[in-house]
Amino acid sequence: MRVSPGVSPADMQAALAEFQKIVGAEWVFTDEEDVDLYRDSYSIFWDQPEERIVAAAVCPDSVDQVQAAVKVANRYGIPIYPVSTGKNLGYGGSAPAYAGSVVLDLKRMNRILRVDEDRGFVLVEPGVSYFDLYQHLRETGSRLMVDVPDPGWGSLVGNSLDHGAGYLQPTYRNHFESHCGMEVVLADGTLLRTGMGAMPGADSWQDFKFGVGPWIDGIFSQSNFGVVTKMGFWLMPEPEAHLEANAFAYRFEDLSPMVNALNYLENTGVANGMSFVTSPLYGGSSFVPRDQRVVDHLAGAGHDLSQEELNAFADANKVPYWSMTLKFYGPEDAVRANWNFCKKEFAKRVPGTTFDEGKLWRFPLTPEQHDEVHKPSFGIPSLEMFSRGARSPNNPEGDWGHIWFAPIIPRTGEAIIEANKVISEITARFDRIDSLRRVKFSTPTTYWARSFILLFGFSIKRDPEYDRKTLECLRTLIAECAKHGWGEYRASPVVHDNVAAAYSFNNNALTRFHERLKDAVDPNGIISAGRYGIWPKHLREKKG
């Protein structure tokens, strides 16, 4: 039996016995071989003293059991770490922020409680995966789509609470924004419902988010103020058609007007899917691959070229510097008309832009079409991303995983260029590169409607010296980017303190507010200690 920090062996044993009474002895795990299933496969500290190891796992099957288990944890001061499916690899998996926590594994709570086809919502428990919901909707003949991340094995609740994202329209692909109403077990076992769920008998829990008064749902995301046991989600009804098309620009300085055009087209709702800003010259996107002439030129050179050399090649060979992939969902006539409007807007703002008319798909897709498309863009969960090789000529040893660096930057072309300059200088200093895309220039993703995220995945090598240098690089990136106002939207627990510390306005007023909330709603500090830099009082004091 492992013992949680700050807990006596006798109390640990007594608490585990009570957990067994609540969930059944077979659903409390203390043997090392069971408990180690909760280790983070991508941990940068694997087998190192700093690895965040779990003490035990408890698997409740109902809200009543969660309430009872939380009360027991509170009584004995057992730190608990709720996970839904624990699959957010690269962001910590199911390993806790505070080593020695007891995982509250909610996978058994996997009931789809309600589907409303006409109002377009579902109400689910934390253990429901994207696969589960998709299968249920297809088996019942629903025409609702599920907005799925890449890959589709995660939990709707967990992904939403960790600010995950998908690929459909902005309202849906922002998974926290797409939720409507939640049920939460607080640290003292109190059961709380938010929004219209607070009104007994209201049938609009999944229709209207806010109810009345302060909207508190946000404090239960990326946090440790309660255990979320139900969430409602809005689902997108299947449209008539989906169109994907591309615009290409041929000068480095075209980036800013291209981005401004994109902003206008998205903010007016003309382009209503997830756009991709990519570079056929610099590469790095699986959606618009690097121009073959550039690939051949690099192969011929036998070594990397500097940005200036690549620019000269592009100018001489008419290779596009930038491409914008626009996506549209709606009636066929409407999406074609919207794309035509987009072409006019790009041509007006960026002379010389060329266009690829792309492809239009009609719903429902045929089984053959399922194999042709980027599945998440059609709401189809899959594990397809794992079909690609882990090793390559550039990476012959393969990786053990990766850790993300994901800063939010303003939605401007200037920010993309400036952030790449700063980040590439730091990564060069540490001899690190985005191991997933293996490019020096990163183009942004548009998961959120009004901002850009630059995503960098750094390899985990299971070489302590290499990995420590990677972590040092990551922490330097977090601190240096913060000086420019670029903060991470999501992070691995190993850098939660660093990420939270970067949001330091007015002597860390936000963190101090989080701590006051924590002390008020979880005075014994039992839930997810340290998550996103929010530590309970007794551990803050210990940390000094």
Add this chain to the structure above:
Amino acid sequence: MSEVDRDRRRLIQWSVGALALPLFASEGVARAAVFGGAGERLALSAAVFDRRFPAGPVFASALEARGVQALGFAGDITPAWKGLIEPAWRGGSAVLAGLTCERNLACLVELARDYRMHVVLLARHRAVAGEGVRTRIYGPTGLRGEIAALPAAPALSWPEQAARLAMRVPAAGSRDRVGQFRSRGNGADIEAPLFSWVIAPIRPHSRSIQVPEVAI
């Protein structure tokens, strides 16, 4: 880190529980991650293979000839996951064999955790210039005798040898590097290493997460 060390560490990671972690107060030592009596072998319930690699169908045929159902997929493991593996694992303790690329195996290892399953046999197949295919095997030490008794190539191709080993994994025993073999002449189709493997419950009648009836 040498290739051997890397693969050994992969097996250790993918068969978690074999490590003693001195991070907590502990009332005992780590139990061996084994079950079953001496001499017993794991009974395969099914197998999956990646049709992109010519070795996949050969591996599958060898298992099917011994009565093990095998399902192929082409890169994307989702159909195999939804069509065979997940239903089998939800139903209880189902021992699964496979021949896949490394990332698809890593994906299955993550999914297997939910069903309290882990890797008990890991064979790494790599083309070596001038040698054909070199296979290194990590698993129960009881496999050493089985490896020594394998008919040499060309009597069996390497995928057939891998299938034969997958059928003969001891149900008990500590795990480590247990041997290697080489097969000449048919490694041109392996660009990156392939893995054959067996995933089994941590213990008999392992408790998997059961799906309740959907409540609407």
